[in-house]
Amino acid sequence: MARIGVIGTGSMGGMLIRKFVETGAFPAGDIVASNRSPEKVRAVAVATGIGIAASNLALVAASDVIFICVKPLEVKPLLKELRGALAADKLLVSIAADVAIHEISALCDARVARVIPSVTSECSKGVSLVTFGDNSTEMDRRLLLSALGRICRPVETEEENLEMLADLTSCAPAFISSIMHEFALSATRRENISPEFAELLVMETLVGTAELLKTVNSFEEVVTRVATKGGITEEGVKVIRKVVPSMYDELLEVTLAKHSLVKERIRNQAS
Numbered sequence: 001m002a003r004i005g006v007i008g009t010g011s012m013g014g015m016l017i018r019k020f021v022e023t024g025a026f027p028a029g030d031i032v033a034s035n036r037s038p039e040k041v042r043a044v045a046v047a048t049g050i051g052i053a054a055s056n057l058a059l060v061a062a063s064d065v066i067f068i069c070v071k072p073l074e075v076k077p078l079l080k081e082l083r084g085a086l087a088a089d090k091l092l093v094s095i096a097a098d099v100a101i102h103e104i105s106a107l108c109d110a111r112v113a114r115v116i117p118s119v120t121s122e123c124s125k126g127v128s129l130v131t132f133g134d135n136s137t138e139m140d141r142r143l144l145l146s147a148l149g150r151i152c153r154p155v156e157t158e159e160e161n162l163e164m165l166a167d168l169t170s171c172a173p174a175f176i177s178s179i180m181h182e183f184a185l186s187a188t189r190r191e192n193i194s195p196e197f198a199e200l201l202v203m204e205t206l207v208g209t210a211e212l213l214k215t216v217n218s219f220e221e222v223v224t225r226v227a228t229k230g231g232i233t234e235e236g237v238k239v240i241r242k243v244v245p246s247m248y249d250e251l252l253e254v255t256l257a258k259h260s261l262v263k264e265r266i267r268n269q270a271s
């Protein structure tokens, strides 16, 4: 069994550990974690039964597969701290946005993969994007895809598309939730209903639509089933088709611009 190390037990690192243990992807006894502030890693260890490493270096020494779950600008400083320890017999899995495989490989000899998880793994749903470095092996591929397969649908992709695709998978829960929230609020501006009640109705409908999508497998099919020709829903769909494309074009423009900015800051960090 591979020994697993997780550096950074914040929102994503903590979730991965909990889900790996809960689904049996990796047994708690095979996982150790470390975190800059000790109370966070202690809480995860108490909740899941995993071990706590005395330091990041001790974690690397005790692990075959190391998940790096720190913020993008914290990756290079961390790799410098671990320089020499991340040898070719280790698989390093970075979940950080915007830090390219070649930038990671420049600072270590480990085999490298990148994963962009989604908060939807919390309920064992959604997509994690996965991309492998040239030095990774077939065994690495099988191990990572099989573990992720327990907590989501892993989708292997090219690194060059990662940011764009991450908007559709890892940012999307926030985009979908905020747009549904606005839908509910709009109803409260027209009628005397509480935001909580409007939100409940939209939320239940969203969950139902997601279930329905699993059976029909197409957004267009759901639209066709509800928006009958000449009916009321069709009028609403026309507004969405007029207004929303430019909203999403603008959304992708600003998120991709932000990615470029972060990437530039990472490039300029000392190696």
Ligand SMILES: NC(=O)c1ccc[n+]([C@@H]2O[C@H](COP(=O)([O-])OP(=O)(O)OC[C@H]3O[C@@H](n4cnc5c(N)ncnc54)[C@H](OP(=O)(O)O)[C@@H]3O)[C@@H](O)[C@H]2O)c1
Residues within 6 Å of the ligand: 007, 008, 009, 010, 011, 012, 013, 034, 035, 036, 037, 040, 056, 069, 070, 071, 072, 074, 078, 095, 096, 097, 116, 117, 118, 119, 170
């Ligand atoms: N949130 C998402 O939905 C999402 C989705 C896809 C990918 N990601 C990626 O996941 C990564 C983590 O995001 P997050 O939302 O989980 O951030 P987060 O909640 O801030 O977690 C980062 C954790 O890393 C710890 N840390 C920082 N430097 C460290 C070091 N040198 N050694 C040990 N621990 C260290 C922090 O410790 P402290 O307790 O001291 O702060 C913190 O607990 C990011 O790179 C992000 O791009 C996030």
